[in-house]
Amino acid sequence: MTMNTPSISADLAGSLDERSREIFRALVESYMESGDPLGSRSLSRMLPMSLSPASIRNVMSDLEDLGLIYAPHVSAGRLPTQKGLRFFVDAFMQVGDLQPDMRETIERQVHAEDSSRPVETLLTEASQMLSGMTRGAGLVIAAKQDATIRHIEFIRLDPKRALVVLVGGNDQVENRVMELPDGVTAGQLTEAANFLNAHLAGRTLSEVRGELEGITEEVRRELDVLSRDLVERGLAVWAGTREGAGSARLIVRGRGNLLEGLSAGEELDRLKLLFDELERKESLIELMTLAEEGSGVRIFIGSENKLFSLSGSSLIVAPWRDGEDKVVGAVGIIGPTRLNYARIVPMVDYTAQLVSRLVRK
Template identity: 90%
Template sequence: MISTSTSAELAGTLDERSREIFRALVESYMDSGDPLGSRSLSRMLPMSLSPASIRNVMSDLEELGLIYAPHVSAGRLPTQKGLRFFVDAFMQVGNLQPEMRENIERQVRPEDPSRPVETLLTEASQMLSGMTRGAGLVIAAKQDTMIRHIEFIRLDPVRALVVLVGGNDQVENRVMQLPEGVTAGQLTEAANFLNAHLAGRTLSEVRSELERISEEVRNELDVLSRDLVERGLAVWAGTEDKGAARLIVRGRGNLLDGLTAGDELDRLRMLFDELERKESLVELMTLAEQGPGVRIFIGSENKLFSLSGSSLIVAPWRDAEDKVVGAVGIIGPTRLNYARIVPMVDYTAQLVSRLVRN
């Protein structure tokens, strides 16, 4: 990644003519993805320059590592270094227009305030995908479930279903093995004990509380009922994945637009494979936590998607305690319209933070 000081120094070496040619070439690439030649550039510039003069400037830009020719006698494309330089030195990011804010809020803001957070996040991902050329991405750190109600339902002599009702009335089920000889009354007794003593706590708080009141547990419950309580919590603890997160990606098909067979499709397959890795979630959360606002990673600057050569624009969203608990963003080709997408991602992250806190 080019540092801010390096970008400033590099910008100082370019005269007005070089800057205009470079800007036009990058903006054309972001619009079409095609190489641009000197004749085409001469018709786009605000100044009158011959193709020969433009070729001389392009040669200088190529020596600086800002542009390159993908094929012999082809036009030029910006390099990854050139794109980073453009983002740092040329790109101007303004505020979203009121109608764009309203559009985002209309697609993400819930009509039903009690709907699950998962639905909100899915709609945010879908919205970002629909408004950009990339795939919308939302990540949420796994939250420790708060218990509102717990119930044991016998399935057969040796198995029972543990039903856990959490915040926002979310229901999750696990199957557990029953201790030998347990009765229906003991199943009810164990569930009643948990609901009376532990409702309103998270799973981690429940385990701590059980340790604290261990003597009370022994006095109130018989051996089999105590075993049921421990097994019921153990089956949840055993399936919890510390550091796990939910990843919601919408609009992957957008990334297929304009691709041809060969290297580009191979890179896209790599991107999809990378998105499926659990390590990706941890790294995405780390990226989001490293800065207060929107971060842009172009190509290999982002080791997570470096193999596929994709760009990532990501911003954190926060809970009521101002803790980073997730991220929203866009993954796409390096020719994303960064100036347009950055404020969209930023505003979406702020909106998700507000809605989750309510």
């Protein structure tokens, strides 16, 4: 398994003796299990060596000076810092191959034996499976396909907005909200939708872009000003140009998992930031860039990934490829910094391999 992770100085590992390493390891593993600070008395009962709480406190003070742990409150136990978590992942974590029974479970949950399903269904199942098995938010990103246009419909929401229903040739449905020009009637909404369906049905986005000038000229001849404005807005929504949409789509399942165990206040505010960041169009481009930059699994802890830096979340991501071995997407997990990285990394890696294999069939 190939892993690409931002790394801290290897000199740090050489600065710790065996006692310091064991205390640090126990503290981080406890944090990943419970998320709670750990004090010297609790640590003394967990270590394979006999050390007094006073000796442990001295070591913890040294680890704190190195920036590896910190005290969230006065007189509280200690938690690993982001630097400490990165050090643990680089220097302590051992990642093995996924066991055969776990591989079978993953394949069963994404229905790997059924090659007749749409790719969208496969990707959704992969995201749902990763969420369920890791208790994080499962993430799948895929390059936007040049789908055939099947049907467009405008549904008025209020005097100023309409829902644009876009149906592709693969039965994929996208709903987007569009601002309406002043004075638009129900008849004009119908007229604009009929025009778009007559001229766009059965064509791909690339074909539409190539004939956009001719379509626009015909709009000017056949429709009034308001209907013409509606058609142009509908074209922009389909092309994604009005909102600056990226060239990828994102599937996230299990966001509710991230709410478990959180108390009101700062943690919930940070999680809201994460949800907001996931909704941003720029996040798709950023995630695709992360996938394309490495050949294997990548781990980003907290602010190491600028996309989720405000929410303090961790991201484990691996690319998946098409039949030409081109990176066309990624699968991964978003969660708190106390993710069980050693357990999740091989799951993400195998899921990426499995998706690559299935989309090539």
